[in-house]
Amino acid sequence: xxxxxxxxxxxxxxxxxxxxxxxxxxxxxxxxxxxxxxxxxxxxxxxxxxxxxxxxxxxxxxxxxxxxxxxxxxxxxxxxxxxxxxxxxxxxxxxxxxxxxxxxxxxxxxxxxxxxxxxxxxxxxxxxxxxxxxxxxxxxxxxxxxxxxxxxxxxxxxxxxxxxxxxxxxxxxxxxxxxxxxxxxxxxxxxxxxxxxxxxxxxxxxxxxxxxxxxxxxxxxxxxxxxxxxxxxxxxxxxxxxxxxxxxx
Amino acid sequence: xxxxxxxxxxxxxxxxxxxxxxxxxxxxxxxxxxxxxxxxxxxxxxxxxxxxxxxxxxxxxxxxxxxxxxxxxxxxxxxxxxxxxxxxxxxxxxxxxxxxxxxxxxxxxxxxxxxxxxxxxxxxxxxxxxxxxxxxxxxxxxxxxxxxxxxxxxxxxxxxxxxxxxxxxxxxxxxxxxxxxxxxxxxxxxxxxxxxxxxxxxxxxxxxxxxxxxxxxxxxxxxxxxxxxxxxxxx
Amino acid sequence: xxxxxxxxxxxxxxxxxxxxxxxxxxxxxxxxxxxxxxxxxxxxxxxxxxxxxxxxxxxxxxxxxxxxxxxxxxxxxxxxxxxxxxxxxxxxxxxxxxxxxxxxxxxxxxxxxxxxxxxxxxxxxxxxxxxxxxxxxxxxxxxxxxxxxxxxxxxxxxxxxxxxxxxxxxxxxxxxxxxxxxxxxxxxxxxxxxxxxxxxxxxxxxxxxxxxxxxxxxxxxxxxxxxxxxx
Numbered sequence: 001x002x003x004x005x006x007x008x009x010x011x012x013x014x015x016x017x018x019x020x021x022x023x024x025x026x027x028x029x030x031x032x033x034x035x036x037x038x039x040x041x042x043x044x045x046x047x048x049x050x051x052x053x054x055x056x057x058x059x060x061x062x063x064x065x066x067x068x069x070x071x072x073x074x075x076x077x078x079x080x081x082x083x084x085x086x087x088x089x090x091x092x093x094x095x096x097x098x099x100x101x102x103x104x105x106x107x108x109x110x111x112x113x114x115x116x117x118x119x120x121x122x123x124x125x126x127x128x129x130x131x132x133x134x135x136x137x138x139x140x141x142x143x144x145x146x147x148x149x150x151x152x153x154x155x156x157x158x159x160x161x162x163x164x165x166x167x168x169x170x171x172x173x174x175x176x177x178x179x180x181x182x183x184x185x186x187x188x189x190x191x192x193x194x195x196x197x198x199x200x201x202x203x204x205x206x207x208x209x210x211x212x213x214x215x216x217x218x219x220x221x222x223x224x225x226x227x228x229x230x231x232x233x234x235x236x237x238x239x240x241x242x243x244x245x246x247x248x249x
Numbered sequence: 250x251x252x253x254x255x256x257x258x259x260x261x262x263x264x265x266x267x268x269x270x271x272x273x274x275x276x277x278x279x280x281x282x283x284x285x286x287x288x289x290x291x292x293x294x295x296x297x298x299x300x301x302x303x304x305x306x307x308x309x310x311x312x313x314x315x316x317x318x319x320x321x322x323x324x325x326x327x328x329x330x331x332x333x334x335x336x337x338x339x340x341x342x343x344x345x346x347x348x349x350x351x352x353x354x355x356x357x358x359x360x361x362x363x364x365x366x367x368x369x370x371x372x373x374x375x376x377x378x379x380x381x382x383x384x385x386x387x388x389x390x391x392x393x394x395x396x397x398x399x400x401x402x403x404x405x406x407x408x409x410x411x412x413x414x415x416x417x418x419x420x421x422x423x424x425x426x427x428x429x430x431x432x433x434x435x436x437x438x439x440x441x442x443x444x445x446x447x448x449x450x451x452x453x454x455x456x457x458x459x460x461x462x463x464x465x466x467x468x469x470x471x472x473x474x475x476x477x478x479x480x481x482x483x484x
Numbered sequence: 485x486x487x488x489x490x491x492x493x494x495x496x497x498x499x500x501x502x503x504x505x506x507x508x509x510x511x512x513x514x515x516x517x518x519x520x521x522x523x524x525x526x527x528x529x530x531x532x533x534x535x536x537x538x539x540x541x542x543x544x545x546x547x548x549x550x551x552x553x554x555x556x557x558x559x560x561x562x563x564x565x566x567x568x569x570x571x572x573x574x575x576x577x578x579x580x581x582x583x584x585x586x587x588x589x590x591x592x593x594x595x596x597x598x599x600x601x602x603x604x605x606x607x608x609x610x611x612x613x614x615x616x617x618x619x620x621x622x623x624x625x626x627x628x629x630x631x632x633x634x635x636x637x638x639x640x641x642x643x644x645x646x647x648x649x650x651x652x653x654x655x656x657x658x659x660x661x662x663x664x665x666x667x668x669x670x671x672x673x674x675x676x677x678x679x680x681x682x683x684x685x686x687x688x689x690x691x692x693x694x695x696x697x698x699x700x701x702x703x704x705x706x707x708x709x710x711x712x713x714x715x
Contacts, residue, residue: 027396028394028395028396028477028478028481029477029478029479029481029482030481064574064578065577065578066574066577066578066715067714067715068715085490085579085580085581085582086490086580087580088578088579088580089490089579089580091578093574093578095571095574097570097571097574098570098571099570099571099572099574099575100570100572100575101503101507101566101569101570101572102566102569102570103507103510103511103566104503104506104507104510108506112499112503113575113579115491115499116491116496116499116575116576116579116580116581117490117579117580118489118490118491118580142510158575325711377662377665380661380662381662384658384659384662387655387658388645388649388655388658388659391649391650391651391655392648392649392650393650394714397648397714400711400712401645401648401649401712403711404641404645404708404711404712405645405659407704407708408638408641408663408701408704408705408708409662411700411701411704412662412663412666415666415693415696415697415700416662416665416666418666418693419665419666419669419670419690419693420669422673422689422690422693423669423673
């Protein structure tokens with residue numbers, strides 16, 4: 001790799017959950033993601049910051065297997081996402097859109113996701129996912145009748161119902177109240193301690209750094225900074241982030 | 250990314266020589282057909298429209314449409330934008346030639362069959378081919394994103410190629426009264442040697458015209474995509 | 485908790501189909517409007533012809549199949565709307581199931597929808613047009629099923645494409661109708677033979693076209709579907 005700043009920090013655990021090598025995605029003439037490389041091991045959490053249009057969402061969609069890279073590759077649990085559907089089973093995605101069917105109830109939505117992932121006990125899995133997001137009492141309500149924040153909680157339950165080993169979160173705290181945020185943080189911590197790798201996109205630096213083992217700043221499709229959390233000074237990071245980003249403004 | 254260089258971007262200074270030759274050939278063939286080819290005994294002067302009608306039909310069905318199908322299939326395989334432009338150009342020029350077939354056919358039919366339109370197998374097939382290419386063009390116009398437009402239209406191009414035999418078979422089973430092509434059957438000398446020569450020359454001239462149109466249309470598509478790329482880069 | 489095994493293509497297709505039918509059953513608007521449309525069409529067509537000049541049994545096959553394809557288009561129209569509303573399709577595409585199984589599931593749900601419309605339209609035509617259909621009912625149902633399979637195969641694929649275009653409502657019929665031509669011709673011709681009390685053998689050449697169409701387009705559209713997804 002060209003820049004010394006991109007060298008992967010020392011891994012905490014051994015097995016690598018996510019590997020991106022020279023990952024690029026071009027839309028028409030625009031390079032939304034441009035030669036991004038990083039590695040995340042089990043139990044690690046990468047907090048990804050960056051201004052709007054930096055390519056964070058595209059990167060997440062590449063890692064979820066929803067987009068195919070124009071160049072480079074990404075491995076999840078050692079398997080390429082392009083090799084077949086199986087590798088996608090290990091990934092969970094919380095995105096801007098709820099990915100829910102509005103006429104179906106919260107329980108039906110989450111159970112459907114559990115069945116699609118071939119969970120042995122979809123009913124139980126859905127129940128425990130909804131419980132962890134504290135929306136079990138609204139499980140039978142059609143999603144369209146739920147408030148925005150509750151929909152977000154159901155959406156998160158949908159994303160974690162299959163106990164993914166890699167959890168990609170695109171601004172997951174948006175719209176959540178205190179109870180929801182606490183439930184999400186708890187769920188993310190639980191996923192991490194049981195060996196999942198997390199990728200957390202957020203605008204809130206404090207929120208991201210609280211959970212992270214690594215931090216990266218994305219700008220114009222590239223990682224402008226990438227380092228271990230231990231090397232980050234939380235107080236000066238905000239200033240440095242603003243300086244880095246203001247180049248575009 | 251298939252970037253053309255800046256020199257490609259400049260409009261051609263010379264006039265399109267191929268197009269000029271093709272047009273001259275078409276005019277030449279029609280002068281020959283009009284003045285130097287005998288009038289067919291039973292059909293009279295109306296038969297002369299068949300020189301353009303049959304040529305256009307051949308080109309639309311066997312050149313334009315086959316090219317569209319092949320370029321579409323290859324695009325889904327290779328994902329090369331050039332193939333999408335070939336498909337786009339073949340469809341549009343094919344639409345023009347199919348339209349010519351559908352206009353000249355009734356002109357001839359009114360004189361010979363006594364009706365502008367009959368639901369004969371070949372006519373009907375051609376009409377549906379025209380509809381298919383038209384909906385192909387509508388689809389292209391309705392999709393904003395270039396890669397998506399290329400994929401969608403390639404899918405339609407391939408499915409259309411699969412559909413044509415079904416349409417032809419079913420309308421043929423419905424009924425038919427169209428004269429079967431007699432040109433390339435030497436055993437039935439129903440055409441005079443002059444007429445046959447004129448026919449073959451017409452085929453060649455219109456094929457040349459098709460190639461010239463195709464090339465010109467392809468260039469337009471290339472330039473349009475290039476402009477879009479440059480606009481996006483500037484933004 | 486432990487990780488499950490990914491469902492097979494058929495299992496995944498059934499899951500998707502069941503989910504679509506659950507959504508449709510919950511709202512019922514599309515099915516009811518397609519049904520009302522079909523019944524209205526059947527009655528309106530009756531008055532479009534002079535019943536003293538044209539025998540009802542000559543009219544019935546054409547009426548049935550023309551109404552049927554337009555009613556089916558109403559159903560196909562909404563097939564992918566629910567997937568795009570909150571990007572639920574990302575949930576499908578992110579799951580460890582093949583793209584083909586998603587298509588097959590959507591098509592299966594549409595087939596049930598279309599057969600449901602047929603199950604009401606067909607008796608309505610028999611009733612309103614006084615068809616003497618004592619022994620042909622089973623054969624007619626068979627033709628209807630064959631026609632529905634081909635129609636749904638093509639329609640589901642085009643629905644997936646049309647929903648991402650600027651004029652979805654207009655484009656789906658534009659794309660689909662040329663493909664419905666062999667279906668309508670074959671279905672109308674073969675059911676006309678049956679409704680006229682002719683032996684099934686006379687309808688056989690048309691039935692072969694229907695079967696061939698179904699095979700070719702179910703395979704082709706299943707293979708083509710992944711190309712309609714943005715990746």
